[in-house]
Each structure stands twice: as C-alpha cells, then as structure tokens.
Amino acid sequence: MKIFTTQNKWFSKTAILIVWLLFWQFLFLIINKEVLIASPVHVFKTFFSLCFQSTFWLTIFSSLFRILIGYLCSVFFGILFAILCYRSKILYEFFSPVIQVMKATPVASFSILILLWVKTDIVPIVISFLMVFPSIWINVSIGITQTEKQYLEMAKIYGFSLFKTCHYIYLPSVLPYFISACHAGIGMAWKAGIAAEVICTPSISIGKKIYETKIYLETSELFVWTICAILFSILLEKCFLKLLHYITRKIGIFL
Numbered sequence: 001m002k003i004f005t006t007q008n009k010w011f012s013k014t015a016i017l018i019v020w021l022l023f024w025q026f027l028f029l030i031i032n033k034e035v036l037i038a039s040p041v042h043v044f045k046t047f048f049s050l051c052f053q054s055t056f057w058l059t060i061f062s063s064l065f066r067i068l069i070g071y072l073c074s075v076f077f078g079i080l081f082a083i084l085c086y087r088s089k090i091l092y093e094f095f096s097p098v099i100q101v102m103k104a105t106p107v108a109s110f111s112i113l114i115l116l117w118v119k120t121d122i123v124p125i126v127i128s129f130l131m132v133f134p135s136i137w138i139n140v141s142i143g144i145t146q147t148e149k150q151y152l153e154m155a156k157i158y159g160f161s162l163f164k165t166c167h168y169i170y171l172p173s174v175l176p177y178f179i180s181a182c183h184a185g186i187g188m189a190w191k192a193g194i195a196a197e198v199i200c201t202p203s204i205s206i207g208k209k210i211y212e213t214k215i216y217l218e219t220s221e222l223f224v225w226t227i228c229a230i231l232f233s234i235l236l237e238k239c240f241l242k243l244l245h246y247i248t249r250k251i252g253i254f255l
Helices: 002-031 040-051 054-087 089-104 105-117 124-146 149-157 162-200 206-214 219-252
Strands: none
Touching: 002 040, 040 219, 054 089, 054 124, 054 162, 054 206, 089 124, 105 124, 105 162, 124 162, 149 162, 149 219, 162 206, 162 219, 206 219
C-alpha cells in the first residue's frame, strides 16, 4: 500500500512539474524575446554546459559556505542571547530595540553599510546572520517563557539538577519554536545572502554571476543561477531539518 502511495506522490509531482514546464514554454512562445525570458530547452542546455565546469561548483559551494557560516552563527548567538535575556530583564530591555531595528532594516541598506566596514567576501556572512538572528532570538525567548510553571515547580520539589531541568522541561517547550525559526530562517538566510552578493559582488559567488548575467544580458544563465539558488536553498533546508530531528531523537525528545 505504501509503495502505491509513494508512486502516486511521485507521479503527481512529475505531472505538476511537466505542467509548469509547458506553461514556461508557452510564455516563451508568446513573448518570443530571448532577452526577456529564456526557453526551458535553452536553460537546460546552458545548465548542462555549466555543470562540466569546475568554476560552476566552486561558485555554488563558496556561496553555500558563506551563507551557512552566517546562519549557524545566528543560531548559536540567537540561542545564547535568548537565554541571557531570559535570565536578565536589563539585558532584554537593552537588546529589544536592536532586534526591532535588525528586523526592519532592508538587506540593501545593511549590505551597503557593512561593505564600508568589512571585505566583500564577509558581507554575505554578516547579512545572513543579521537577517536570521532576530527570528531565532524571538522564537527561543517565546519557547522559554511558555514553559509550564508547574513543571518547573515540580523540578524544584524533586531536586532536579540544572541539566535535568533543561533536558526534560525547557527543551521540549523550546524545540517546536526553535525548529520553526530554523525552518523559516534558513530560506531567509539564503535569500538575504544571495541578495548581499548581488550588491557587493564577492569574487566567487552566485550573486556576482547573477549580476554579470544582467550586465551581459545572458538571460538563460540568469535562469540557471536562479534555479540553482532555489534548489540549493530547498536542499539545505531539508538537510538541516533532518539533522535537527535526528539530534532530537538521539537526546530522547520526540516532536
């Protein structure tokens, strides 16, 4: 029964993909201008020609590496500052306005400002961090404050250690919020990081390639780099979430 369900799922996904490809081809035929929209056939040909170039993969993994560093730093410091602000009201009041500013400031403004201070290769890392940090901080803070007070009182009565209290009470409360923030944040980090690359054009990056395709009117390459950015964003998100669920099962917390 499961085999048939899996087959039906793959069949429906393939059918939907074919419909969208036909719609893309239909748009290309109607517009009939390669500069405005590339044909699916031309895009796939360009993709396969780029695949055999080492610089293509180096470019993708360079962007992936930068954005992943920024994202992981935002996760680490988001958790750390959420805990510190929970423990100290003064710290919470001090950092709250900064978080609001980080949430409201556009990527372009941040990118140009940071470009004045650091090298172009560092800008996407910082931007990815700044875009995701508020979400992690807010969600982890909510998870901590939503912890049932009765459970904490029970932990005190039974003399739970700090480790036991965190493992059995705080973690189950915080994890759903944390995973939700990670799920939203990884796509946000990727989009913000690529946008920062387009603005500051690091030497080897997807953003620089996208910028160059605009200058030289290479529409098919623009489509290729955009599709690669989307696919790697989805892949990164799925891998990271699978890793999170694996870790939670290992430490004995099931969501």
